[in-house]
Amino acid sequence: MYLVGFYSPKAKSGVTELSLSIYNWLKANTNLSVAFISYGSLEKEDCSNELIHEFAKLTLTEQKRKVKAMKKKHDIIIYDASSKLSEGVLKLLPIVDRLFVVGEEHKDFAVKLHQIIQFDKIFDKSVKNFITHLSGNKTFILQEKKEDRVIGFNHSKKETNEIGQMIYTDYLTHYLHEKFIEKNEKILKKIRKLPKEDLFNGLYDMGIDFEIALLFQRYVILRELLGQDYYEALEDLFPLLIHSPFEEILEKFQKELYIISK
Incomplete structure (x- = not known):
């Protein structure tokens, strides 16, 4: 393993x-x-x-x-x-x-x-x-x-x-x-069931901090602009949502944003 x-x-x-x-x-x-x-x-x-x-x-x-x-x-x-x-x-x-x-x-x-x-x-x-x-x-x-x-x-x-x-x-x-993976998989399944257009509110209702929920939604949108499938983006970014502080998520988001803005 x-x-x-x-x-x-x-x-x-x-x-x-x-x-x-x-x-x-x-x-x-x-x-x-x-x-x-x-x-x-x-x-x-x-x-x-x-x-x-x-x-x-x-x-x-x-x-x-x-x-x-x-x-x-x-x-x-x-x-x-x-x-x-x-x-x-x-x-x-x-x-x-x-x-x-x-x-x-x-x-x-x-x-x-x-x-x-x-x-x-x-x-x-x-x-x-x-x-x-x-x-x-x-x-x-x-x-x-x-x-x-x-x-x-x-x-x-x-x-x-x-x-x-x-x-x-x-x-x-x-x-x-x-x-903790089994527990996280249950959380991810709930997130996947949230309406795409209402991802932020759904995350907030699940207990995710306001600023992290908002940033996560924007991060998923960015990944879609880069050509990634919506559900693949959810899975790839999910570890950040669960385990990382706002500052770390923001830093990674800004780095990817910088790449596509060049």
């Missing part, structure tokens, strides 16, 4: 070594069901139901189908994207729940990659997350030092425990969020 990606723009950067060490750490230190996917081929590890390599040889549709099936069987999946910046890697990265860019010298690259992923998830249906996360956007790049906003890790064995603990803690948080 939880997918962690590891990537680096530099060849021979130790991505596979790092991701495998985290995979083995999780298997040794938790009681979770853990699986491993490698975009390339592995020389030492045998392929099995929980350890798959040469993922690049599958079509994007087959990759997504495989990941979706594995998410039903395993608690955590480690995805070794290695160092190949191919179209296939870029199209699969948006489905990860947590993304590590290895090597803090790649901060600028990591920030740009994250921006591309976020943009594609909004506007390109071919890379849209095929697993709906009603609890909000789950694609992150972890920061090593919050005060410096440094992204990524220079891998060493002593960091395996720290990163493993971080992923395990993040998984637990993710699991708790998933517990």
Whole structure:
């Protein structure tokens, strides 16, 4: 149910070594069901139901189908994207729940990659997350030092425990969020039944704050102007409505408004 990606723009950067060490750490230190996917081929590890390599040889549709099936069987999946910046890697990265860019010298690259992923998830249906996360956007790049906003890790064995603990803690948080999905689905169904022309009043009657209800209606209208189906827009923006403060929704709304006004 939880997918962690590891990537680096530099060849021979130790991505596979790092991701495998985290995979083995999780298997040794938790009681979770853990699986491993490698975009390339592995020389030492045998392929099995929980350890798959040469993922690049599958079509994007087959990759997504495989990941979706594995998410039903395993608690955590480690995805070794290695160092190949191919179209296939870029199209699969948006489905990860947590993304590590290895090597803090790649901060600028990591920030740009994250921006591309976020943009594609909004506007390109071919890379849209095929697993709906009603609890909000789950694609992150972890920061090593919050005060410096440094992204990524220079891998060493002593960091395996720290990163493993971080992923395990993040998984637990993710699991708790998933517990609320059923409740959120009921709310979303109610919203979908509201008259389109009276969405604002319907949301307000449901207990949504006045300014958030009004902004949400305008956001949906904006998405329709961008060519998105009304009900798809409701579902895409629903996590913002439920989990984000007015200021965050307004910021995202203004960014998309700026794009179409250019």
